[in-house]
Amino acid sequence: MSEPDNVIGDWKEPDEPVLSGLINRILQLLAKAAPGAQTLRVMLHRARGVKIGKGVWIGYDVLLETARPDLITIEDGVAISMRATIIAHFKEFRGVRIERDVFIGPGAIILPNVVIGHGAVVKAGSVVSQSVPPMTIVEGNPAVAVARCGVALRQDISLKTFSRNLKPLASRQPAANENPELLTYSAAPKK
Numbered sequence: 001m002s003e004p005d006n007v008i009g010d011w012k013e014p015d016e017p018v019l020s021g022l023i024n025r026i027l028q029l030l031a032k033a034a035p036g037a038q039t040l041r042v043m044l045h046r047a048r049g050v051k052i053g054k055g056v057w058i059g060y061d062v063l064l065e066t067a068r069p070d071l072i073t074i075e076d077g078v079a080i081s082m083r084a085t086i087i088a089h090f091k092e093f094r095g096v097r098i099e100r101d102v103f104i105g106p107g108a109i110i111l112p113n114v115v116i117g118h119g120a121v122v123k124a125g126s127v128v129s130q131s132v133p134p135m136t137i138v139e140g141n142p143a144v145a146v147a148r149c150g151v152a153l154r155q156d157i158s159l160k161t162f163s164r165n166l167k168p169l170a171s172r173q174p175a176a177n178e179n180p181e182l183l184t185y186s187a188a189p190k191k
Contacts, residue, residue: 009105024048025066032061050074053100057155065089065096071112073097077154081106081124088112099134101152119152137166145169 032043041058043097047068054076058064059082065072074080077100084104088096093112098104102116104125116122117134127141137147150165151157 021067024069028064028066028069031058032063047051047070053078056080059084059106068094071095075100075102075118077101077152078104079096079153079155080104081108084108084110086110101154103153119149121149 027044027048031041031048034040034044036042037057037059038055041062042052042056045058045064046052048064051063051070053072053074053076055077057079059080061083062080063083065086065088068089071094072086073096075098078098080086080098081104083106085104085108085174085186086096086098087110088094090112096110096112096114097121098110098116099118101119102121104110104116104122105126107125109127110116110122111127111129114128115131116128117132117136119135120132121137122128122132122143123137123139123146125141126139126143128138128143131190132138132143133145135149135152136145137149138144139146147169148167149162150167151162153159153162160161
């Protein structure tokens with residue numbers, strides 16, 4: 001069964017002026033490759049319209065919403081690792097807010113209509129399609145909560161201190177296509 005040719009929703013993408021759209025994309029490309037994770041990259045994204053607080057760290061090759069960067073708010077002390085992608089709009093879904101002291105891992109994807117709560121951690125490669133509570137670690141596709149953070153993973157906190165303050169959530173059952181042994185893997189040598 002095919003869709004009729006005249007299906008029209010109640011949502012319409014606003015027209016983007018050509019010149020400002022071109023400038024926005026040039027600034028985006030510069031920000032992806034420029035040095036200065038806390039200086040030049042942050043400045044270029046601010047010039048595009050992303051609302052960015054103090055002490056934000058933006059890694060190499062990060063993609064922050066190409067067409068509507070004004071829909072992204074990044075609060076103080078956030079770290080966004082390399083190759084993370086933040087998409088702030090799709091049809092009627094709009095906006096992404098990343099609260100203070102959040103850590104977003106490499107290759108993570110944040111989808112529209114999401115709030116990442118204060119001190120939360122998004123693990124590498126995760127796809128966040130729903131809001132994340134404060135001080136929570138999420139992982140996977142779709143991202144699910146796996147632990148509570150006792151302290152935020154800030155630059156002044158050692159990984160050892162952060163790890164000692166984690167509180168795992170109830171263990172999850174492996175999916176039908178997962179190897180249960182992989183869920184209990186530990187890098188520590190067996191005795």
